[in-house]
Amino acid sequence: MLTLLGPWPDSATGATLRFDTHLDSSLIASPSVPAPRPAPSHETEKILMDSLTSMGKNGAEATLHEIEAFLESHPKFRLAQLIHGDLLLSKGRPITDIGNIEGVSGPEIKEKVQGLREEARRRTGRYLNPPDPDTLPGYLIRPGRERTWFIVVEMGSSRLYLYENKKGRFWLRGDFYASVGKNGFPKQSEGDQKTPIGVYRIVGNIPADDLPDRYGAAAFPVDYPNAWDKRLGRTGHGIWIHGVSSDTYSRPPHSSDGCIAMANEDLLTIKKILAIPGTPVIITEQASWMKPAAINGRRLAFEEQFERWRRDWESRDRTRYARHYSRSFQSRSENRSAWLHQKALVNSGKRYIRIGISDLAILGYPGEPDTVEVVFAQDYRSNNYNSRSKKRQYWRLEKTKPGRERAGRKDENAEGVWRIVYEDAF
Structure with missing residues (x-):
C-alpha cells in the first residue's frame, strides 16, 4: 500500500472537498452576469486532487484506476505520471514519499523529482487549505473606475488569482496554479532568474506563432522594472505571464x-x-488576506490624508505642502529639496491653484511595509496655466518619533503619518 508521507498534509487521506479552480469562460464573454462564484470551466486540478485525497476511503487500487483514466486525457501531466509510477510500485513494497527514486543516480533526475514533489505540496496545500472566501488580498484597496480585472500572484503558494471589479466590489473569478523564477524572489538584477515583487501592468500580447515553444500558448509582458524598481536601482527586463512547452502540462x-x-x-x-x-498584476510572496471591512477602513484613513495633500497644495503654503513629502522623497530627477524649491518658484506666480482629482486608484504595494501605489487623473487649474495629466505616487506610512507631540496634527495618528516617497506624471 502507498503511504502518503513527506509532502502530504495529515488530512490528505480521506478528505473530499469542493474546489472551484478555474474561470467560467461565459463570464468573460458576458462580464455583466452577476455571479459571485462561477463554476469552473474545466476541473483538471480538482480531478487529480480528488483522486489523491480520497485514497484513504477508496484504497490504492481504485486510486490507481482513477489516475490512469486521468492520464488518458492528460498524458503530459508529469506530476500525475509520477504518482502513477508510485502507485504501481506500491503493489510490491511500501512507498514513503512521492517519487520513489531509491537506487536512481544523477542529480538532474533527483532535481526533477524534487520539483514535482514541491508541486504536489503546493497544489495539495491550496486544495486542503484555501483562503477564507470572505476575505480578499489586502492590496485591493480602491480599484478605480478604469480597471475591471486584477491579478494577484501569491508565489509562496504558487497561485494566480483573478478578481473582477464590479462597481467597487471584488469577486474571485479564477484561481490557478502558477510557477515562478528558479531562484525565487524578489528580482534585483538582470539575469538573476528571480521573479519581481510589486505592482505591475500588462503592456503587451505576444501570440504563440511569434514565440519559441517553451513559452506556450501566449505571452503577456508586464512593465518590470516599474518606476519604483528604477528608484531602487533594480535592473532586468522581460518579465512575462506565459504558458509552458508542448511536452508538458x-x-x-x-x-x-x-x-x-x-x-x-x-x-x-x-x-x-x-x-x-x-x-494590474500584483506579485507577492504571501498575500495578507483581510475582511473587506478592514480594507475599507484602511482606504478611508488613507483617502483622508490624500485629501489633505490636495488641499494643502491648493493653499500655496509651502510648509503645509512640504509636510506631505518624506525626507527620502525622490522623483525621476529631483530629491525632496529640489522638488519643493521648484514648486515654490511656480507657486510664487499664482494667485490661485485648483486641483481636481478623478479616477483615483489605490493598491497596496507588496514587499514594501505600509506602502501604497496611487494613480489618478489630475486637473490642474490656475490663473496662468491649466493642464490635465495622469499622476502616480507611492506613499509610505512613516512612524512618528517617540515623544513627538501630535496635538493638533490631524495628519498623524498612533500608527504614524502617510507621506509621499515618489511622484511622477505619465
Missing part, C-alpha cells in the same frame, strides 16, 4: 527565468483578460 513551482508560467489550458481560459492593456 505544467512546470514545478520554481522553474522559470523569472516569469510567471501557467498551464496552457489555464492561460487560454483567461487569455482575453490578459490581453487587456494596463491590467
Whole structure:
C-alpha cells in the first residue's frame, strides 16, 4: 500500500472537498452576469486532487484506476505520471514519499523529482487549505473606475488569482496554479532568474506563432522594472505571464527565468483578460488576506490624508505642502529639496491653484511595509496655466518619533503619518 508521507498534509487521506479552480469562460464573454462564484470551466486540478485525497476511503487500487483514466486525457501531466509510477510500485513494497527514486543516480533526475514533489505540496496545500472566501488580498484597496480585472500572484503558494471589479466590489473569478523564477524572489538584477515583487501592468500580447515553444500558448509582458524598481536601482527586463512547452502540462513551482508560467489550458481560459492593456498584476510572496471591512477602513484613513495633500497644495503654503513629502522623497530627477524649491518658484506666480482629482486608484504595494501605489487623473487649474495629466505616487506610512507631540496634527495618528516617497506624471 502507498503511504502518503513527506509532502502530504495529515488530512490528505480521506478528505473530499469542493474546489472551484478555474474561470467560467461565459463570464468573460458576458462580464455583466452577476455571479459571485462561477463554476469552473474545466476541473483538471480538482480531478487529480480528488483522486489523491480520497485514497484513504477508496484504497490504492481504485486510486490507481482513477489516475490512469486521468492520464488518458492528460498524458503530459508529469506530476500525475509520477504518482502513477508510485502507485504501481506500491503493489510490491511500501512507498514513503512521492517519487520513489531509491537506487536512481544523477542529480538532474533527483532535481526533477524534487520539483514535482514541491508541486504536489503546493497544489495539495491550496486544495486542503484555501483562503477564507470572505476575505480578499489586502492590496485591493480602491480599484478605480478604469480597471475591471486584477491579478494577484501569491508565489509562496504558487497561485494566480483573478478578481473582477464590479462597481467597487471584488469577486474571485479564477484561481490557478502558477510557477515562478528558479531562484525565487524578489528580482534585483538582470539575469538573476528571480521573479519581481510589486505592482505591475500588462503592456503587451505576444501570440504563440511569434514565440519559441517553451513559452506556450501566449505571452503577456508586464512593465518590470516599474518606476519604483528604477528608484531602487533594480535592473532586468522581460518579465512575462506565459504558458509552458508542448511536452508538458505544467512546470514545478520554481522553474522559470523569472516569469510567471501557467498551464496552457489555464492561460487560454483567461487569455482575453490578459490581453487587456494596463491590467494590474500584483506579485507577492504571501498575500495578507483581510475582511473587506478592514480594507475599507484602511482606504478611508488613507483617502483622508490624500485629501489633505490636495488641499494643502491648493493653499500655496509651502510648509503645509512640504509636510506631505518624506525626507527620502525622490522623483525621476529631483530629491525632496529640489522638488519643493521648484514648486515654490511656480507657486510664487499664482494667485490661485485648483486641483481636481478623478479616477483615483489605490493598491497596496507588496514587499514594501505600509506602502501604497496611487494613480489618478489630475486637473490642474490656475490663473496662468491649466493642464490635465495622469499622476502616480507611492506613499509610505512613516512612524512618528517617540515623544513627538501630535496635538493638533490631524495628519498623524498612533500608527504614524502617510507621506509621499515618489511622484511622477505619465
